[in-house]
Amino acid sequence: MEQEENHSADHLSAQPGNGNELEESSVKERCFEQREALVGEPRCVICGRYGEYICDQTDDDICSVECKTILLSKLSAETRPVVKAAKRVNLPVGDESFCIRDENFPKIPSMHDGQIASLRSKLDICVKGEDVPDPIMCFSSSGLPEKLVLNLEAAGYVMPTPVQMQVIPSSICNRSLLVSADTGSGKTASFLVPIIAHCSHVRSERCTDKQGPLAIVLAPTRELCLQVEEQAKVLGKGLPFKTALVVGGDPLAQQIYRIENGIELIVGTPGRLIDLLMKHNVDLNKVDVFVLDEVDCLLERGFRDQVMQIFQALSHPQVMMFSATVNSEVEKMSNSLAKNAIHISCGNPSRPNKSVKQVVIWVESKQKKQKIFEIMTSKQHFKPPAVVFVSSRIGADLLSEAITVATGLKVVSIHGDKTMNERRESLRRFLTGEVSVVVCTGVLGRGMDLLKVRQVILFDMPNSIDEYVHQVGRASRMGVEGMAIVFVNEEDRNLFRELVQILKTAGAPIPRELANSKYTTGIPLGGGSGSRILLSMLSFESFFTGSFAKLNATFAQMSSPTK
Numbered sequence: 001m002e003q004e005e006n007h008s009a010d011h012l013s014a015q016p017g018n019g020n021e022l023e024e025s026s027v028k029e030r031c032f033e034q035r036e037a038l039v040g041e042p043r044c045v046i047c048g049r050y051g052e053y054i055c056d057q058t059d060d061d062i063c064s065v066e067c068k069t070i071l072l073s074k075l076s077a078e079t080r081p082v083v084k085a086a087k088r089v090n091l092p093v094g095d096e097s098f099c100i101r102d103e104n105f106p107k108i109p110s111m112h113d114g115q116i117a118s119l120r121s122k123l124d125i126c127v128k129g130e131d132v133p134d135p136i137m138c139f140s141s142s143g144l145p146e147k148l149v150l151n152l153e154a155a156g157y158v159m160p161t162p163v164q165m166q167v168i169p170s171s172i173c174n175r176s177l178l179v180s181a182d183t184g185s186g187k188t189a190s191f192l193v194p195i196i197a198h199c200s201h202v203r204s205e206r207c208t209d210k211q212g213p214l215a216i217v218l219a220p221t222r223e224l225c226l227q228v229e230e231q232a233k234v235l236g237k238g239l240p241f242k243t244a245l246v247v248g249g250d251p252l253a254q255q256i257y258r259i260e261n262g263i264e265l266i267v268g269t270p271g272r273l274i275d276l277l278m279k280h281n282v283d284l285n286k287v288d289v290f291v292l293d294e295v296d297c298l299l300e301r302g303f304r305d306q307v308m309q310i311f312q313a314l315s316h317p318q319v320m321m322f323s324a325t326v327n328s329e330v331e332k333m334s335n336s337l338a339k340n341a342i343h344i345s346c347g348n349p350s351r352p353n354k355s356v357k358q359v360v361i362w363v364e365s366k367q368k369k370q371k372i373f374e375i376m377t378s379k380q381h382f383k384p385p386a387v388v389f390v391s392s393r394i395g396a397d398l399l400s401e402a403i404t405v406a407t408g409l410k411v412v413s414i415h416g417d418k419t420m421n422e423r424r425e426s427l428r429r430f431l432t433g434e435v436s437v438v439v440c441t442g443v444l445g446r447g448m449d450l451l452k453v454r455q456v457i458l459f460d461m462p463n464s465i466d467e468y469v470h471q472v473g474r475a476s477r478m479g480v481e482g483m484a485i486v487f488v489n490e491e492d493r494n495l496f497r498e499l500v501q502i503l504k505t506a507g508a509p510i511p512r513e514l515a516n517s518k519y520t521t522g523i524p525l526g527g528g529s530g531s532r533i534l535l536s537m538l539s540f541e542s543f544f545t546g547s548f549a550k551l552n553a554t555f556a557q558m559s560s561p562t563k
């Protein structure tokens with residue numbers, strides 16, 4: 001039977017001993033990793049590629065974990081009026097005819113304001129501002145170049161994510177934006193897609209050689225810039241759209257040469273871009289889109305002056321600002337960059353992504369190494385590839401060596417003291433699976449799309465809860481489940497109150513020492529059912545040092561669905 005030869009896409013989360021022999025590494029995570037279907041073979045119900053797996057919940061053929069996630073989210077959305085309408089007239093949800101274009105302004109047919117509001121509320125989209133454009137339901141409805149839509153499809157982007165649904169039309173209408181959305185929810189494409197559309201439109205209208213940039217994206221780390229530029233190249237392939245990466249550690253001369261030869265988009269860190277602009281005359285007159293990715297970080301002291309300096313060199317660009325953590329202070333500061341910006345919020349920003357289980361363990365500093373060795377030598381609880389966050393550069397090097405010696409695992413470290421080439425090479429080895437653990441400082445904490453990573457270990461708590469949210473977010477992309485193991489002790493007391501609130505809201509277990517700390521008092525702990533059960537059941541002091549039976553029981557309990 002055809003379906004018996006398929007493997008269940010559910011087996012990623014399947015329990016041992018369910019008869020499923022497939023190795024985890026062979027499962028196609030992303031749609032584009034799957035091959036095309038041959039004649040007579042099952043086809044993925046979402047993208048049409050080879051339907052190698054069966055979705056247990058629906059019995060549909062499916063090509064990858066990504067398409068399964070999309071299928072299930074579509075099913076849960078069936079109560080939404082728009083999707084229902086599409087099904088009634090037998091249109092695929094992504095069909096262009098489903099959305100009607102009205103003066104470049106994509107409208108959902110027969111949806112009045114009340115229905116748009118209800119759609120936004122179901123998709124967890126909140127908007128603030130005047131004349132906010134309606135969300136789109138498919139990429140092809142927003143007047144994007146055909147080639148860009150094809151590139152999106154080729155990258156496996158079948159439907160826009162909620163943040164993309166609202167940001168793309170708003171950006172195309174030339175509005176400045178302040179966007180907060182969960183980690184891993186697709187913010188990068190939400191600004192790259194309109195940038196690419198804009199650049200290729202301008203270039204095909206006014207085609208002259210070797211022009212200055214039309215858009216600038218700033219991000220706080222080299223790795224993030226590298227990743228954003230790579231994604232821009234993938235999505236802009238075949239269009240009049242060239243990019244330049246402007247980050248420290250790479251030779252400046254090469255970056256200048258590339259810009260002189262004509263590019264549309266600069267992706268860079270603020271410091272290096274200022275350096276380049278001071279040493280070289282780059283025509284910024286045509287830059288009409290300015291993006292701040294991780295805006296809260298870029299508006300912190302240290303970056304803020306550089307960002308403002310670059311902004312002042314531009315002439316009234318559209319400004320788009322993004323982060324998973326936007327507080328009221330950032331909102332206020334963003335006013336100096338963009339008056340009347342639309343504020344868009346999607347999901348539960350400023351909270352750890354719901355798809356990540358938070359396992360907070362009380363560990364005294366001296367015992368941290370021993371604990372991490374125990375985790376990494378437990379077949380059941382260690383889920384490589386894993387990212388370990390530490391607070392210092394030297395700490396990253398020392399811990400990576402110690403893990404290698406104690407466990408035999410292949411480990412690299414990434415931090416600001418390494419050369420750019422070393423950082424690139426280590427990241428490449430980690431992303432290709434050559435090494436299974438990366439120990440890093442906050443350089444990989446924000447924005448990094450570490451696709452296969454499902455486990456992060458916060459060996460040292462970061463300095464703020466916002467950084468905690470970003471670091472925990474590396475364990476999940478697009479709603480795929482992950483786990484964050486977090487070591488805390490008295491040294492992290494400054495964050496106790498906020499941490500307890502966050503764990504409570506998530507229904508995550510709270511270690512007894514944390515719950516009873518004088519720095520936590522005053523916070524009622526009855527909120528999350530998980531915390532009530534686990535507090536009464538075990539002492540986190542003995543977590544990992546106690547018997548494996550206890551360890552297993554704890555994890556089993558934590559493996560129950562987050563929601």
Ligand SMILES: Nc1ncnc2c1ncn2[C@@H]1O[C@H](COP(=O)(O)OP(=O)(O)OP(=O)(O)O)[C@@H](O)[C@H]1O
Binds near residue numbers: 184187324446477478
């Ligand atoms: N419409 C889409 N369909 C399928 N995959 C998508 C879509 N949009 C984005 N992705 C993928 O989702 C993953 C997460 O996207 P992205 O890195 O942009 O998230 P983010 O919101 O910027 O997260 P963070 O706050 O952690 O930086 C990426 O692997 C990206 O390729």
